Amino acid sequence: MRAALTRLTLTDFRSYARGELALTGGAVFLFGPNGAGKTNLLEAVSFLAPGRGLRGAAATEVGRREPGEGEGEGRPWAVAAVLSDADGETRVGTGAEPDTARRRVRIEGEPVPPGRLSDLVRLVWLTPQQDRLFLEGGSERRRFLDRLVFADQPRHAAAVSAYEKAIRERTRLLTDGPNDPEWLNALEAQAAEAGAVLATARHKTLTALQAEIDARSERPFPQAGLSLSEDWHSEGSGERLREALARGRARDAAAGRALSGPHRTDLLVNLREKDRPAAEGSTGEQKALVLNLVLAQAARLARDPEAPAPILLLDEVAAHLDPARRAALFDEITALGLQTFLTGTDRSLFEGLFGRGQGVRVEGGALEPENG
């Protein structure tokens, strides 16, 4: 079977004092009223990958709190799962004590660095916040892009953090001194090397993703044309970046930040059939466009025999699709055979998955799987 969570246990996570769910793989649709804890469950799953989960929360923020308890009073929390694939079962767990910022990860009971999770679990998610992807500033889209790249090439995170660190160091030196040209040279060399690596990784993922989107033209979803606003990836870009940083010292010192480099690159998305920027499409078109992009990513990752099959987290996606697109979505995730968590307030939204997926009612911090 494809890599899937077959058991999920939440302890003092967000609204759950304790939650347990046995899963069969494939589609899981969670339904229940607003505030019942559907997204919290998706967030719990998202902590099974390295990073800060789908809400970008710190490990200290997600421990359960009683009404009236303030921030920082959260309980120690844990998310444990059994991951099953063709090779058998793996026990994975993560959690944190309130007084330690770092979350702990265990695989088969052994403490491991969180990065090891990417050997076991890959996630692709879509949340309502991403509906505004094309209307917001470039930083949101850059984060979205980097997450796509990271799921594809886990080492991308190391290049991003090395690059950001070198740029931060350089900015501090430019603003607070000392003005030490050799030190700046050294930092710019580090930034340029990491910057070229990260830009190349972005370009590689984007090219592959575009090919996947192009191959999916028969589906009832708008197609995205993807490009990057700047080229820091082609031959010699490391040297170009180093020169650009060296030239920009006075300007960057005055601005208090680096004004050129791949940390400024924007992800440009076009609506293919209308040949217009995605931001000019209707709200519905934009949602469907991002969904198609995310599905293309999942389909592509699913074919990689070297890495675990991705798990999809689709928060509040079904409600915003027209019936034809919703049916196409359900068909697609069924055909991909990937474990997919969907949420919605109404059970009837998921009619197209009845008999093909597993329904779970979420209400008052409790999880009740439907029979059959």
Place this chain on the structure above:
Amino acid sequence: MAAASPEIERLISLLSKLPGLGPRSARRAALALLKRREQLLTPLALALADAAEKVRSCSVCGSPDTQDPCSVCSDRSRDATLVCVVEEAGGLWAMERGASYRGRYHVLGGLLSALDGVGPDSLRIGELVSRVGAGEVREVILALPATVDGQTTAHYLAERLAASGVSVTSLARGVPVGGELDWLDDGTIAQALRARRPA
């Protein structure tokens, strides 16, 4: 909780400043010391006093030792034309465990980090440059960590030492001894490929 006596509190607060110890583990350590007064607490106090009295930084390489110059710097059988630059004495000890290096050392005392306020003047970089400028050194081997700070420092040192004409090298990065290719990350493989050599 009733407060511990000021003596114990002070012990805990000092222990908690040690690397790897937080307030919680410092309390455990203090308790372990107090419970084993004869076997641990008194001998540790004596060892600390002894170290405080006798250990100094070597005026040549900066490593801690009871003699100055340190035992490596004053060992005439060691090659004075080779200087291996390490971040802290821990790097020196690791190299010495390997027992394959017969040159001398230079302990920087840290790495360049603008964000932490560590500049060239807070490190023993000036000492390295004058040591190299004195003429005996032929090669400087940079044995610094493969992190942004480590590599920035390495790059900086290479530039500062360029004028001296000595050869500046850095430790190779790649396939570890006894390592399987299959288990290496892409970055290490790329490094190893770049650093390949005739078999």
